[in-house]
Amino acid sequence: MFTAQQYVKAATLEEAWQLNQKRSTTLLAGGCWLRLTRRRVGTLVDLSGLGLDTIEETESEFSLGAMVTLRQLETSEALNGAFGGLFKEMTRHIVGVQFRNCATLGGSIAARFGFSDLLCALLALDCEVELFKAGRMPLEQYAKMPADRDILVRIFVKKNGRRPVYQTMRNAETDLPVLAVAASEKDGQVRVVVGARPARAEVVNAPLALAADKAALEAFQAAMQSQLTFAGNMRGSEEYRRHLANVLTGRCLAALQEG
Numbered sequence: 281m282f283t284a285q286q287y288v289k290a291a292t293l294e295e296a297w298q299l300n301q302k303r304s305t306t307l308l309a310g311g312c313w314l315r316l317t318r319r320r321v322g323t324l325v326d327l328s329g330l331g332l333d334t335i336e337e338t339e340s341e342f343s344l345g346a347m348v349t350l351r352q353l354e355t356s357e358a359l360n361g362a363f364g365g366l367f368k369e370m371t372r373h374i375v376g377v378q379f380r381n382c383a384t385l386g387g388s389i390a391a392r393f394g395f396s397d398l399l400c401a402l403l404a405l406d407c408e409v410e411l412f413k414a415g416r417m418p419l420e421q422y423a424k425m426p427a428d429r430d431i432l433v434r435i436f437v438k439k440n441g442r443r444p445v446y447q448t449m450r451n452a453e454t455d456l457p458v459l460a461v462a463a464s465e466k467d468g469q470v471r472v473v474v475g476a477r478p479a480r481a482e483v484v485n486a487p488l489a490l491a492a493d494k495a496a497l498e499a500f501q502a503a504m505q506s507q508l509t510f511a512g513n514m515r516g517s518e519e520y521r522r523h524l525a526n527v528l529t530g531r532c533l534a535a536l537q538e539g
Contacts (some may be wrong), residue, residue: 318418327386328537346434347386353385354380373453394478395476397446407438409435443466461473487500
């Protein structure tokens with residue numbers, strides 16, 4: 281359990297940002313992973329009073345506040361209707377409903393956990409993040425950045441016809457994934473993301489057509505295996521994860537081809 285010398289419920293983003301410039305400060309989103317640590321926090325800054333817990337929709341995109349809970353994503357009819365149930369699929373295995381009622385989108389994405397279902401799945405869509413000081417940037421760019429003292433405010437998900445699917449392998453229903461693969465199709469081309477390798481999710485930089493046959497899929501898988509790093513831990517070996525990457529990529533492509 282962590283301890284904090286001071287607790288502040290931020291009244292504005294500016295106040296939260298100013299406090300967060302000190303290395304001893306920690307931002308409190310859902311606190312679900314933070315509570316498992318033994319950190320000694322100087323100032324704990326609560327973001328729950330900033331109105332960042334809403335899901336908003338325009339003609340071109342969804343705007344997801346950083347304090348939106350995983351349960352809100354899981355049960356949102358608008359999000360799941362627009363993206364084929366992706367938001368339910370990427371959250372439903374995460375621990376349990378009580379946990380998902382507390383854990384937040386911003387906490388999950390800003391932490392850039394290697395095992396993150398959300399980061400892997402959202403990278404398959406066309407997403408941007410909004411940081412308080414740095415402004416908007418592609419999620420893929422943000423995911424590669426080292427942690428800094430800026431504050432993640434929102435995530436924007438574009439409604440551009442991209443069709444996603446998400447596949448994972450887990451040793452138990454609510455365990456962390458051994459491996460995760462997200463894929464999406466737009467204009468006949470497929471984007472593939474591999475996460476829980478156990479490294480941070482990464483987009484595969486190789487072409488894959490929706491109409492790919494077995495030979496084309498195998499060529500893509502070979503490029504994927506060359507580009508990405510894999511490792512072993514208590515949930516699975518490097519060899520097993522490499523095998524799963526090929527299997528789950530094939531399943532994702534088949535699901536997209538079936539429509």
